[in-house]
Amino acid sequence: MTQEEKFTLNTLQTFTGCDFEAYRNRGEAFRQRLSGAVLNALQLTDSWRTDCEMRGEWGGAYPVHLRLTRADAPGLAVELASPSPDSPLWCAVLTDARTRSRISLSVSYHFEPATLRSTLEKIAEYTRAGFTGAGELVAALRMGGHAA
Template sequence: MIQFEKFTFAELHAMSGSELEQYAERGEAFRCDLSRGVIHYLSYPDKWLCDMEHGCEFGAGAPVNIRLTLKARMSVTLCFTSSSDDVPYWQMYLPFDGGASVAWLYCSETFDPEHIFYTLQRIEGLVSAGYTTPERLAVALHKSGGAV
């Protein structure tokens, strides 16, 4: 039986981009353990699907690279990445215009699952209000101060 490393929230919260990078560089299994730890503490709403990067399918720009997709609108996918050596911030963004543009939803030096959960609920509310494409969501979020 494979034993996965379990991280406490305090460990994930305290890890710097360099520490996350060093851990992930130990191999794919270690990187997956790291991603599983983050997903465990995300506690995303049931209306969302969650997928983590295993190799380089999402671009591999950070040790943790997660996609959250709204089940009711599969075109609404948020990208969530950890800090790294190059970028010292945890980030979440909404790609739109076929991936040519992004609306930045979250940028923090630390992992903050409550803020992520709040952002996902806000997106759900906007979709319910009729903003059903990534482009319309980006505009609505920008106008309301929820995105840059």
């Protein structure tokens, strides 16, 4: 894939961990483009703040590593990590900096933006309702059938 080629959802869904790694190894601009394609596929509302790892500042283990946060839930973040050479899985984890807890939201062999978007919409709904601790938020998600 060249820098001018467009990422499609199908491309993101068919990339292996090694494909993601090879693309990341092309440099920061390519990695930023890869992270941007994932964010575009998620189609998040403006209530989400987004950040992506560019130079290994969060450990550098994943070619795409996003942090999604909300102003109404300080300390909470949803981290989304792509497959890598070490893992064929997409992982979404809810982290709470206050308690240092990490709770798995989803693990999948395929990038499923619609499913992730649905979970993120529920998180937004629940944080607006005052569920701002990771444990209570995940409990609410589970009771609503939105997390395993």
